[in-house]
Amino acid sequence: MTTELTVDEAAQVRLWHRVSQFLFREARLLDEWRLLEWYDEMLTDDIRYSVPATDVRGETADALGLIDDDAARLRQRIEQLLNGEVWCENPRSRTNRMISNVEILTDLGTHLEVAANVIVYRFGHGRSDAYVGKCRFELVVEGESFRVRRRVVVLDHETLYEHGKLSIIL
Amino acid sequence: MTIELQRPVGDPIVVDDPERLSFRVDRRAYTDDDLAAREMTRIFDRCWLYVGHESEVPGWGSYVARDVGGRPVVMARGSDGVIRVFANSCTHRGALICSQSAGQARSFRCPYHDWTFSTQGDLVGVPIPDGYGPGFRKADFGLAQHRSDSYRGFVFVTFDPEQPRTLTEYLAGAAEYLDLIDDQSEVGMEVIQGAQLHGARANWKLMMENSVDIYHFRALHKRYVSYMESLGSAPPRRRGGFGRALGLGHGANELPPAAARPLAYWTPMFGAEVRPRIEATAARFVDRFGAERAERITGTNRALMVFPNLMIIDAIAITIRKIDPVGAGHLAITSVALAPKDEDPDIRKLRKSHYLTFLGPAGFATPDDIEIVESCQRGYLNRTVRYSDLSRGMNKEIPETTDELPAREFWRQWDRLMHGDDGHLEAAHRAEMQGAGPR
Numbered sequence: 001m002t003t004e005l006t007v008d009e010a011a012q013v014r015l016w017h018r019v020s021q022f023l024f025r026e027a028r029l030l031d032e033w034r035l036l037e038w039y040d041e042m043l044t045d046d047i048r049y050s051v052p053a054t055d056v057r058g059e060t061a062d063a064l065g066l067i068d069d070d071a072a073r074l075r076q077r078i079e080q081l082l083n084g085e086v087w088c089e090n091p092r093s094r095t096n097r098m099i100s101n102v103e104i105l106t107d108l109g110t111h112l113e114v115a116a117n118v119i120v121y122r123f124g125h126g127r128s129d130a131y132v133g134k135c136r137f138e139l140v141v142e143g144e145s146f147r148v149r150r151r152v153v154v155l156d157h158e159t160l161y162e163h164g165k166l167s168i169i170l
Numbered sequence: 171m172t173i174e175l176q177r178p179v180g181d182p183i184v185v186d187d188p189e190r191l192s193f194r195v196d197r198r199a200y201t202d203d204d205l206a207a208r209e210m211t212r213i214f215d216r217c218w219l220y221v222g223h224e225s226e227v228p229g230w231g232s233y234v235a236r237d238v239g240g241r242p243v244v245m246a247r248g249s250d251g252v253i254r255v256f257a258n259s260c261t262h263r264g265a266l267i268c269s270q271s272a273g274q275a276r277s278f279r280c281p282y283h284d285w286t287f288s289t290q291g292d293l294v295g296v297p298i299p300d301g302y303g304p305g306f307r308k309a310d311f312g313l314a315q316h317r318s319d320s321y322r323g324f325v326f327v328t329f330d331p332e333q334p335r336t337l338t339e340y341l342a343g344a345a346e347y348l349d350l351i352d353d354q355s356e357v358g359m360e361v362i363q364g365a366q367l368h369g370a371r372a373n374w375k376l377m378m379e380n381s382v383d384i385y386h387f388r389a390l391h392k393r394y395v396s397y398m399e400s401l402g403s404a405p406p407r408r409r410g411g412f413g414r415a416l417g418l419g420h421g422a423n424e425l426p427p428a429a430a431r432p433l434a435y436w437t438p439m440f441g442a443e444v445r446p447r448i449e450a451t452a453a454r455f456v457d458r459f460g461a462e463r464a465e466r467i468t469g470t471n472r473a474l475m476v477f478p479n480l481m482i483i484d485a486i487a488i489t490i491r492k493i494d495p496v497g498a499g500h501l502a503i504t505s506v507a508l509a510p511k512d513e514d515p516d517i518r519k520l521r522k523s524h525y526l527t528f529l530g531p532a533g534f535a536t537p538d539d540i541e542i543v544e545s546c547q548r549g550y551l552n553r554t555v556r557y558s559d560l561s562r563g564m565n566k567e568i569p570e571t572t573d574e575l576p577a578r579e580f581w582r583q584w585d586r587l588m589h590g591d592d593g594h595l596e597a598a599h600r601a602e603m604q605g606a607g608p609r
Contacts, residue, residue, distance in 0.1 A: 051532060052364070053364035053365060053366060053367075054367055055271060055272075055364065055365050055367060056363050056364040056365075060363060060364070062362070062363060063362065063363040063364035064362050064363065064364035064366070064506070064507050064522050064525060064526070065364055065526065066366060066526070066530055066531060066532045067526065067532045068522070068523065068526055073527065076397050076400070076534075077534070080393045080397070080534065085392055085393035085396070086393060086537070086538070087390065087538045087541055087542070088537050088538055088540070088541035125541065125544075126548075158367070159367035159368065159369070159502075160367060160368040160369070160531050161367065161368060161369035161502050162369070163368065163531070164368055164369055164370045164371065164531065164537075164540040164541075164544070165368065165531045165532070165536065165537035165540045165541065166531045166532035166537070167532070167537040167541075
């Protein structure tokens with residue numbers, strides 16, 4: 001026996017599908033080093049991208065984190081990565097982002113709060129590393145698609161002792 | 171073609187030859203497991219080691235638990251207000267009495283059998299006490315307290331009860347630089363929450379050398395330099411700078427800032443809005459300390475190396491970087507930011523932001539440092555090239571910041587301690603100390 005979805009449920013499934021597709025596309029552009037496309041097409045002008053410290057997890061306003069980029073610094077990070085100036089990403093590492101547990105936490109019509117889990121595998125320079133974290137996105141609705149305004153990746157690692165560094169965009 | 175100079179008699183690790191202006195380190199120092207084990211007993215079991223900053227244990231019962239010199243310790247402020255450093259190990263059967271890295275405690279309770287210790291280290295609770303005879307005294311089972319002391323808020327510990335030097339004696343010329351840091355606030359400095367915990371697949375000494383090496387800056391950190399220039403950072407308003415040997419293995423570089431300093435040195439990259447506040451602070455420092463010392467505190471960058479494993483870099487922000495060996499081929503880094511407790515909130519924001527631009531595992535500079543020390547460690551696998559050269563500046567009376575005097579100071583102390591203080595390098599050391607800076 002099949003149950004028909006109510007109108008509301010169908011809309012929710014469609015929204016969840018669109019959000020998931022959006023996050024998968026983001027992951028693909030980052031994996032393919034199409035960083036400028038990602039920056040230009042998927043982020044708002046007032047994007048904020050942060051990775052909190054591994055000891056003070058979550059966002060504590062007073063705490064120092066690992067990354068807290070506004071649009072200008074993120075743009076600079078991207079240009080450095082692309083023009084070969086980042087010595088530890090030249091040659092470029094290969095990455096593979098696995099996004100799962102995509103959940104729409106709040107839907108305010110004009111913007112959404114979305115949670116997802118991520119594992120980013122990075123291979124290069126004789127190393128293989130995995131970064132495991134929980135993402136929070138604030139997505140601004142733009143027609144049938146979205147732009148990311150806030151992008152926080154909370155790493156689950158106790159330390160980055162094994163990784164040494166975080167030279168890619170998570 | 172012969173690459174190698176002849177190996178000196180006795181096969182020493184550190185080959186210091188002031189007459190030929192040559193200073194070489196045998197790369198076994200970075201790769202040899204026996205030497206790494208000996209470093210733990212000859213250096214880390216004997217020196218004064220940095221534990222933390224007093225601001226990390228602000229109130230009664232506040233504590234931090236961390237590894238120092240490979241040993242788990244707890245730094246706690248007791249209910250009497252005194253800061254003590256204990257072995258983080260129950261005196262009964264050895265479990266960690268503190269498994270959280272920081273917190274607030276009324277007492278420390280071992281989870282194994284519920285032995286309970288006061289924040290001053292006394293054993294105050296033993297469940298089912300009738301299992302012990304009349305000779306059992308709680309007083310004999312207090313937490314092992316290490317010899318610790320603090321200088322201007324920086325807490326150090328030594329695991330050597332026979333360590334002949336007091337902390338202040340041990341710090342030698344480094345104390346002056348801790349003064350220049352702690353003088354930056356009338357109400358005290360504080361560690362900002364959030365530690366950057368990372369590491370590298372490299373010997374710990376490579377990271378010490380890297381932290382005090384300014385020669386690599388323009389080559390390796392080109393991307394950081396171009397980012398700063400894009401923000402409008404101006405070239406230094408004065409040239410110069412110099413490296414110093416501070417005695418007992420400590421060293422420093424001092425140089426004019428190429429960028430702003432959040433304390434009291436404004437450049438356009440900070441924005442016009444905060445300019446009056448920063449300049450007012452600068453003026454207050456002139457009132458407090460006089461023009462010359464104020465300029466040294468507010469208008470000078472410095473990198474201080476305290477032997478064996480502490481770096482304090484005071485530039486666009488202040489970072490306290492503790493570098494711990496993990497065997498011969500790995501190191502662990504703990505970095506935190508230090509700032510005036512009474513800092514203006516807007517300026518604190520700038521400080522944190524610019525800290526992240528440069529420093530930490532995702533900054534625009536540190537990742538390349540991590541990669542390069544790992545690259546050196548890999549290069550050492552080719553044992554044909556036996557020595558690294560650290561002779562830059564031996565030809566000068568006052569070595570510049572792009573010279574390698576602080577690294578030589580480090581290695582000379584390393585060599586003395588690894589040989590059990592036999593002092594065979596004392597003479598060369600003194601000769602270079604005499605020409606080691608204008609002050």
